[in-house]
Amino acid sequence: MNSANAIIESLCEKAAHPARTVMESCKETGKAAVGCFPIYTPEELVYAAGFLPVGMWGGNTEIKLADRYLQGFCCSIMRTNIEFGMRGVYGKLKAVLLPTLCDTLKCVCENWKVAVPKVPLIPVVYPQNRTLPSGEVYLREELERIRTELSRISGEEMTQSHIEAAFALYENYRRAMRAFCEAASTHPKTINAKTRHLMIKAGYFLDKADYTLQISALTEYLNQLPEEPCAMRVVATGLLSEPVGLLDILAEHDIAIVADDLAQESRQFRTPARETGDAISRMVWRTADMRGCPFLFEPEKTRGEMLIDLVRAHRADAVIAFQMKFCDPEEFDYPIYKAELEEAGIPLLYLEVEQQMDSFNQSRTRIESLSEMLI
């Protein structure tokens, strides 16, 4: 119990202070850090190059400098990343990897080179048609290019065995995260909505080897506890469930997030890799196998169906859509899955969020109204 509490406390603290956590992680591992922009970056290659991959999911800060490149109607995560870059917060990063998965990311790719010239940028251009053989060939070449660039920055060749070891570690991490989310869904008192988010987020600032051990130990502890009840069970969808003030409101009303379809959370680790093939092939196929993400081209649009399955599998009462303001890909999907959830009779709460939010009155009213629907 004490060791589990210590893990929870420690990971909460680390997630709440990313800059300090990254500094400590670099010191402990002797590695330099490389930034990984949302939504998907081949972190395994960063790890295989001997760097510490660090998630760059923005934060709550006053935007002063970034307005020069990104206006107020752009995604607040990207505005924050440019702001931090221009202020020198990311000055210690050896490089950043940036996938061009949306229009804003495409612009930021060019903006970064001018706004933050001291931190080299490696673009990651995913194929539109991930599942076609030609898309797979293309992505393999793209990953090989990134491998070469990272080797150049590290000054050491990234061998096949380095990549295999890193990929195995990341598969282990993804497996551990899926197990943690399942364990957390039945223990919403020990792991409330905010704690769940912070436990997952902490992993983006720590060495995955150390973090995976901690999260696995926590899961093992949770699995020994009896199931815990809560007032309401919800599935979260969207880009990310921040600012955490919103999660405080959920916790205050005993509303548990029992499963998620968040880009910052389960979308990162819900797709397991295929069992055979070399690491690069498995990375390519894992990208091809991803479903239900608005940032990846998918004509079948399976997200609504996936949400319905998550609700049913986890006995959830409703879905909360954390809609990042000005995030076009997420907004394009909303009317599609909204209609599907309505048809399935599943309540859906739309919560518009941005990282610079500091007043939660309207969100509180929406969340409380959702919980009062069950009175």
Place this chain on the structure above:
Amino acid sequence: MYLGVDIGSSSSKVALLSGEKKLLSTKVVNLGTGTKGVQTALDELRAEVGIPAEQILYTVATGYGRLLYKGADKQLTEITCHAKGISYLMSHVRTIVDIGGQDSKVIRIDDSGKVVNFAMNEKCAAGTGRFLEVMARVLGCKIEELSELAAQSTQDVAISSVCTVFAESEVISQLSQGAHPNDVACGALRAVAKRVAGLCSRVGVVEQIAMSGGVALNSAMVDILAAELGYPVTPAPNAQAAGAVGAAVLARELYEKGMRQQA
């Protein structure tokens, strides 16, 4: 007896319900959260009904200032309370449009007054009472006079900006180009109606439709909204106090539920 207290951003409303579920009185004071509005409304209520505080068995507070009201046994949102209040006042209604000072809501309810679905405007004054306040200021009239001006409109003046700040500039520009204030007032109401109709489409309109909140007193607004929706819209009786009435009805339900659980 059961008390409902609705502290909004621009007005405070109270309602008193008897044990037999009879609405005894409502009071509205046009001062919102952070003012003496709620105390004044309560004083007026007590002066009229003359009941000692100990006869109030349960109090529910709602509205923007619900968390700051110390005398409540429970706080519930204005969405839940408007739903219950309108169901009490107009049992046949299934869709409620509430345009408040700070935000607008469209609420779908079932036959027991329970919320089935709802939508609120985003963090922006477009489509809210605040938008109308700003328009009234530019036109140099009181907000309650907008309806009268709009009723005399003879020409369409479109206010295309959804942002209140931009719309203010647009209205000033329209007036400087010779647009008549009556037509501008009508254009302002239509701009709000369009925004609210968009919210309605998000939850799906089911007849019958009622309008609650202070803006329901604006008859031109009700007519324009009906035209935008393509359905008749009925202003609720006691529209401004509907949330407080719902809070009082819920106070009675919660008290009785508690008594049943104790027994």
